[in-house]
Amino acid sequence: TSCLRRIGSLGNRARPACEFGGRGCSKCMPHYIFILSKLSHFVDLLLVFSVSVYVCVLLILCHSRSTDPSMMMSSLAFGQAGRLYSLSLPSPDREQVALVDGIGLRTRTQLRRLTILHRPHFQIQTTKFEVRAGVGNTFGNLFRVTTFGESHGGGVGCIIDGCPPRLPLTEAEMQIELDRRKPGQSRITTPRKESDTCTILSGVADGLTLGTPIAVFVPNTDQRGGDYREMAAAYRPSHADATYDFKYGVRAVQGGGRSSARETIGRVAAGAVAKKVLKLIASTEVLAFVSRVHGVELPEGSIDHDKLTMEQIESNIVRCPDPVVAERMIEAIDAVRVKGDSVGGVVTCIARGVPRGLGSPVFDKLEAELAKALMSLPATKGFEVGSGFAGTLMTGSQHNDEFYMDESGNIRTRTNRSGGIQGGISNGETIVMNIAFKPTSTITTIQKTVTRERQETELRARGRHDPCVVPRAVPMVEAMVALVLVDQLLQQYAQCQLLPVDSVLQGSDTAAAEPTHV
Numbered sequence: 001t002s003c004l005r006r007i008g009s010l011g012n013r014a015r016p017a018c019e020f021g022g023r024g025c026s027k028c029m030p031h032y033i034f035i036l037s038k039l040s041h042f043v044d045l046l047l048v049f050s051v052s053v054y055v056c057v058l059l060i061l062c063h064s065r066s067t068d069p070s071m072m073m074s075s076l077a078f079g080q081a082g083r084l085y086s087l088s089l090p091s092p093d094r095e096q097v098a099l100v101d102g103i104g105l106r107t108r109t110q111l112r113r114l115t116i117l118h119r120p121h122f123q124i125q126t127t128k129f130e131v132r133a134g135v136g137n138t139f140g141n142l143f144r145v146t147t148f149g150e151s152h153g154g155g156v157g158c159i160i161d162g163c164p165p166r167l168p169l170t171e172a173e174m175q176i177e178l179d180r181r182k183p184g185q186s187r188i189t190t191p192r193k194e195s196d197t198c199t200i201l202s203g204v205a206d207g208l209t210l211g212t213p214i215a216v217f218v219p220n221t222d223q224r225g226g227d228y229r230e231m232a233a234a235y236r237p238s239h240a241d242a243t244y245d246f247k248y249g250v251r252a253v254q255g256g257g258r259s260s261a262r263e264t265i266g267r268v269a270a271g272a273v274a275k276k277v278l279k280l281i282a283s284t285e286v287l288a289f290v291s292r293v294h295g296v297e298l299p300e301g302s303i304d305h306d307k308l309t310m311e312q313i314e315s316n317i318v319r320c321p322d323p324v325v326a327e328r329m330i331e332a333i334d335a336v337r338v339k340g341d342s343v344g345g346v347v348t349c350i351a352r353g354v355p356r357g358l359g360s361p362v363f364d365k366l367e368a369e370l371a372k373a374l375m376s377l378p379a380t381k382g383f384e385v386g387s388g389f390a391g392t393l394m395t396g397s398q399h400n401d402e403f404y405m406d407e408s409g410n411i412r413t414r415t416n417r418s419g420g421i422q423g424g425i426s427n428g429e430t431i432v433m434n435i436a437f438k439p440t441s442t443i444t445t446i447q448k449t450v451t452r453e454r455q456e457t458e459l460r461a462r463g464r465h466d467p468c469v470v471p472r473a474v475p476m477v478e479a480m481v482a483l484v485l486v487d488q489l490l491q492q493y494a495q496c497q498l499l500p501v502d503s504v505l506q507g508s509d510t511a512a513a514e515p516t517h518v
Contacts, residue, residue: 139373142490143274145483147266149220152254157217158266160203162490163273165211167280174198174216177272178265180475183464186317188333189472192464193222198269209273216269220262233451234459239441245452256442261378261469264476271479274486282489284353288477289313290320290470291434292346293329294336298322305350305430319474337467340444344379345470349433349477351485354420356428357496357506358488365424366431366488373480374435379469382436386419401429435477437469 138146142162149156175198182196183189196218203214232253235242240259244251251257278284287308291298303321312321318333320326329345336343359366371383391399394417401413401422413429420431442465449459466472496506 139376140483140487142494143277143483143487145267145270147263149263149266150252150254150257151220151260151262152252152257153220155217155219156262156265157198157215158270160214160216160270160273163203163209163211163214164277165209167209167273167277168207169200169204169209169214169273169276170207171198171200173276174200174269174272177268177275177475177479178218180314181264181268181472183466183472185472188317188330188337188467190464190466195221196265198265214273216266218265218269233453234449234457235452236442236459236461237447237449238438259378261466261472261476264377264479267377267483268475268479271475271482274479274482277486278482278489282353282355284351284355284485286349286351286478286482286485287313288347288349288474288481290318290326290329290345290474291348293318293320293468293470294332294343294345296325296328296332297346298325298348303348305352305432308350313474318471333468342440342443342465342467344381344437344439345468347435347437347470347473347477349374349435349481351420351431351481354426354428354431354485355489355492356426358426358485358492359421359424360491361424365421366426366484367419367421367424369484369488370431370433370481373484374433374477377435377473377476377480379437379440379473380435381438382434384434385421386432387417388419388434391417431481433481435473437473440465440467440469 137148138144140162144161146159146161147156148158178196178198183192183194198216198218201215201217203210203212235245240256241251241253244257244259275286278286287310289303289308289312291303298320302325308321313319315321316323316326316330318326318329320329332343359369367385370385374380374383387394387399399417401415401418403411404414406412410428413427416429416432418427418429419433420426420429442461444460444462446458446460448456450456
């Protein structure tokens with residue numbers, strides 16, 4: 001019933017003691033009341049925190065006991081294809097989850113086996129449906145192109161994202177390029193008849209691009225699914241039939257699905273846009289032509305790359321600018337066509353007027369980007385730039401491109417064995433590339449193979465196919481080169497053209513040209 005008997009004040013030990021109600025309480029009691037109130041508040045907070053932690057631990061323990069082990073999905077990597085995620089499907093027993101990124105649906109038993117075989121050091125539980133992009137259908141960084149569709153589906157096309165706004169663009173301009181790659185052009189191409197008429201569904205208004213995604217669609221109109229009955233059971237040698245089954249466990253049999261060259265329609269349509277951007281902004285021109293069919297080859301140096309025109313290339317059905325050599329190439333294709341066989345060849349591509357400075361060191365070198373783009377085309381088996389493999393037969397003094405100053409004061413090279421690229425960066429000279437295409441895999445001669453049930457058999461493939469792919473591959477090659485260059489051009493502006501340039505090192509002859517206002 002009394003206050004503290006003796007209260008000492010800091011720094012004042014002579015202060016007298018006080019009783020409850022005494023003279024000293026009027027001065028010291030407010031301090032003690034304040035301290036006690038703060039202490040009480042701290043105890044309350046500590047109690048609330050302890051209860052919260054206890055409740056959370058209980059919830060975690062209860063949830064872990066009720067969770068099926070197969071739903072504790074690991075962050076399991078499958079190369080560059082993506083990762084393993086769980087998906088609760090709307091089924092009554094919830095007995096399925098999905099393995100995303102092109103792997104397909106899997107049962108819980110299969111997923112449990114996968115997680116046991118490839119279990120990482122830690123596990124991540126998730127109940128969300130997550131899709132990770134990057135499964136091989138999109139190309140580019142700033143100028144991005146996604147293609148879609150199968151050979152015998154409803155149609156094919158592309159989505160172009162990153163195209164600059166206010167670019168004049170019409171369907172007719174795309175159609176010019178699509179007509180160069182469409183089937184049924186001549187006796188040395190597939191007899192399949194498709195008009196390949198394109199429709200722009202979005203991204204363009206009043207003849208100008210909007211800066212939003214451009215959707216392009218081309219319907220399939222001449223399908224013959226019955227021609228592929230034999231291929232439904234037996235794999236075509238050197239075709240993608242077997243590897244698609246190895247990867248996905250399912251495939252579109254008719255026409256080869258996504259492995260068909262009809263997928264390239266989207267690339268050529270997007271390439272038409274890329275070509276126009278390059279022409280308007282940098283005066284860059286991309287041309288390709290057939291330089292070899294089987295054993296018939298253009299003599300080295302017979303074509304002047306500075307004077308080559310589209311009219312020369314399109315003057316014959318094989319797209320070789322030398323009319324004499326072109327006739328020999330056509331004869332070589334006809335010789336195997338009547339036998340139900342096929343041959344390959346080489347397409348040479350040049351890019352003139354390429355701005356200096358495109359490409360990046362190390363992993364994103366310009367030739368590396370071009371190689372990836374061109375080797376992604378169907379039937380490609382080889383790529384070289386400049387001297388290519390022939391350069392291995394030279395010495396350094398023979399191979400080096402010496403510099404000189406031209407009459408305009410620009411730095412040039414006397415030779416072009418580098419192919420317009422040095423250190424992974426364009427040097428302003430013409431970029432020269434060769435792309436090798438194998439013989440068409442689908443032929444009508446009898447071949448030994450196996451079935452999907454792992455039984456050896458023989459196969460005589462049917463269907464309509466090119467006896468040689470290189471004449472129709474020419475616009476495809478041009479499209480992929482244009483897509484790489486326009487993507488690199490946009491990256492060059494984004495990184496190196498924002499701040500004032502060095503007028504000596506990055507003048508008009510060493511950097512991307514000033515854009516043309518349209």
